[in-house]
Amino acid sequence: MGSGISTIDTIIIIVYLVGIMAVGILAGFKKDTSSEDFFLGGRSLKWPIIGTGLFCANISTIHLVGLASSGYQHGLVVGNFEWMAAFCLILLGMVFAPFYFRSKISTLPEYVEKRYGSVARSFLAGIFIMSALLVHIGISLYAGAKVLEAFFGINYIVSIIGISVITAIYTILGGLKAVMITDAIQAVLLLGGAALLTGFGIQALPEVGIDSWAAFKAACKPDQLSMIQPILAEGAPGRFDLNEFSWYSILFGYPVLGIWYWCTDQTIVQKILSAKTEKDGRDGAIFAGYLKILPVFLMVLPGAIGYVLFKEKIGDDPDSTLMVMMTELLPVGIRGLMAAGLLAALMSTIEAALNSTATMAAEDIFKRVRPGTPDRQLVTIGRITAGVVVVLAMLWSTQGGKFGSIFEAINKIPMAFAPGITAIFLWGIFWKRGNNQGALAAMVFNVVIGLVYLAIDIPLIGEKQLIAKELGIPFMQVGWYLFILSSLVYFVVSLATPAPAAEKVEGLCWTRPLDALRGKLEGTITDPRVMAAILFAIMIVLYSMLH
Template identity: 30%
Template sequence: MDLFVIITFLAFTLGVAFISWYKTRGSNFSSKDGYFLAGRSLTGVTIAGTIMLTNLSTEQLIGLTGQSYMTNMGPMAWEATSCVALVLMAFVFLPKYLKSGIATIPDFLEERYDYSTKRIVSLLFILGYILTYLPTVLYSGSLVLNQLFGISDRLGVSDFSAILIISGAIGVVGILYTTFGGLKITAYADTINGVGLLIGGLMIPILGLIALGDGSFMDGINTLITVNPEKLNAINPANSQAPLVPWPVLFTGLLFNNLFYWCTNQAIVQKTFGAKNLAEAQKGVIFTGFLKLIGPFFLVIPGIIAFHLYGNTLSNADLAYPTLVLDVLPKPLLGLFAAVLFGAILSSFNGALNSTSTLFTLDIYKPIMQKKAQKMLATSGNDEVALDKTDEELVNMGRKFTTGLAILSIAIAPFILYAPAGLFGYLQECFGFYNVPILAAVVIGIFSKKVPAIAPKIALVSHIILYSLSKVFLGHVHFLYVLGVLFPINILIMLYVGKIKPRENDFVQADAGVVDLTPWKYAKPIALFSIIAMAIMYLVFSPLGLGA
């Protein structure tokens, strides 16, 4: 049986790689647009698939399941409320981004403010991905695969060593994807893995309910609803502490956190920059919003099921998901499910690798290369050859940086084993050091013409100081409340600076003419439907519904 599990795992993993290569063969990966932006050729379905898989990985499967195992349905807020941010992305942010023809969020900030703002934000993104996100993806994926395959027991090593070994394997495969295929090949792989993860992910709660009902799916549902029904409540008191999600933050701190993640986070929005036009980009993000509404059913409910099955016997809440999978999934399907999880891990890892490489190469390394290119133009006598050489060198540097970054992430990953706040909480609180000032800079950049370049820098420094002080003096206050206060403070600081020292000339955005900006004609009604569906979901999982 173990051999069969390994064979099915390898067959699915290699099959996805082959199909992705076959679909993208002949693509130009040597130009910077071809490598970093998929040649601006992505459609709505592919964008939705790659965004969803970049977002959805084992840090959600483990983290959100662990949170719901400890608490209730409250963690569904991280999934369900994302559709609001994605709707705003479709109608407010995307038209501005695509009009500028940018490759990175810092590109937009440079256009609106100045190059130093771009460089600062690029460095913040890069450090955030290196120190928190990339290692967390590797750690969470390694934790699941170690549980499924028993690597530590088979090799007779510690969990720390097993996580290091598995992270290394994931990292090697990730390097192969991102260095040879860039964004386009990973987007195709994400779409295939996304279908597998959706099917496999929904199987776990179904099989879990059957186990909960001693072989009867309906009895399992009855137990879920009637025994400890408060676990199905997603509306928590205003004074709730983490990992609970207090209800007021749904309209403040969590909303701002989601806006940063879905509308300004390079790893996510880079997929939309690869769209062939605005309509396809809007389709992609609105479809993603629908998929996020499905998320609670295979990310949060499994934690409630695990609580019913195991009580408080698990030593670590982050073990709830892998324990449930091992107990309820038929062994012949274990290899396929592990391969789907491996694909989800790769997707998030590859997406962040590609985005970090894009930020470094285009925002930091490229200015250095521009000076070199100018010298080549002056001495070669052949403008086209010189420019091609510069483009090729940018891609080569991106590949080298990707390799080094992957190795560094592998080295950091095992140490997250000692993170005190739980996996998902650790990741979100780390983002809090820089997320809302970046969001504030983009929002002000879109809606104000007079705020000068110094304003986002002042807001960023004040935010880091205030957020750090909150950790020292307000440790008992939920960090989302802190973000809910700091975001308007950032906005007010920037507006005040704009009032006392406005730009000499009003900012006017130019149309780069890169893609067609005609909106998707069905965007508004479908977006409205998704918001209504989210409200209904909250009504169901509330004291007025199943959480009574």
């Protein structure tokens, strides 16, 4: 066994892994399951389960390891990735979910076919499967392997294989219902573990002479506890560089990534499609927005606490922040529960991505090539796809160390496709004139430019990050500029080609933007508009407190 892990902790982790696999199989496995049961949980889920499912699909080990790492390195400003998500989830619930639910679609590419055409659907399905493989599963496995390596000293490749096999078994056998039921359990363990670590960290501060917020702030780096930072940051002596997480980068760059991820990505939106009613889907999205308030306090703040308590031990390896804190602060037993929480988070993300890739391969690709495919065969195809994707993701995950940090990896890779997808969905739902040619041109443009950007800025070619380091343009701003260019391509090509027929776009986009707010209240406090308004007000108050 590796450093910092006891026999009790090891037993807790093993019992948890076996238990969650059993729960997943028992919850979802049926011998003659239908494709709707397997891919969409029989469209029977209520809003609390949908909200926790959305939260868990997002919060993976990447977040627990990556947010602590970035909190240590950059401070609370990284929490904007969590709090800005609340606004995107309001958009999902208020603007996008009604059309997704009313269209009775199984996948997001299916909506794109209704709105734009079959070629756009195929192109988007391919992008979504690749993004699930590269971002949701591949980099998640890398983060999980770091956890197991730190605790057990297990070979990193063995860790990746073990995590993948356990998660794949219950996801492939149980389908979406297995994913959602295990997510509800994992959400409790995940948030409980994060809260305990934060509590033990705060308790340890008086031991190093920190007994007030002012003393804590003084012990941190300048602006480490500020959510809003200036455009320019002090670099080398006499030089100022663009601040990677400035208010400008966050305000304009985050929505590009956020709308893609929260409002258009199959891995996330599949939870909305499984709702029992439209109201459940919309409320579930907004409930997830409330849950996204928590990670700033339970996952980013511990990184700043780690800087004050253990900067000598962590040194120049910020990705080790969480591991050091768990080893130094948590007692036996609690450490095992926290490690199980890390694995829970990892498995939640992988299972959601596997189920979404299985759905898209069966519904968007195979069913269209062979329309008469029996329902049972579609489920088999989905299961085989999930197995193939997890193997490919295992191979890709070995490249995780090429990035500056895990958190940077999950946000930089989507630049190859996210801005174009955000453009075609956002303008497509508000502008009836947008057409198939415009959507295809915008997506192809983004993929071509985005892949060139990744090649020179990961870097896959050479050793220098030409855009981020040489030109000093943060990746968040790159996303904003790519969105503007993709939108321009979308508008120009749409206007230069025939408009879509009026009946083709009927019921697929808003006639007037404010239509999303009209209609009578449903259940008052749980009406999506009321829940969204309260959440919006809470976010404004929180930002005013931590500016």
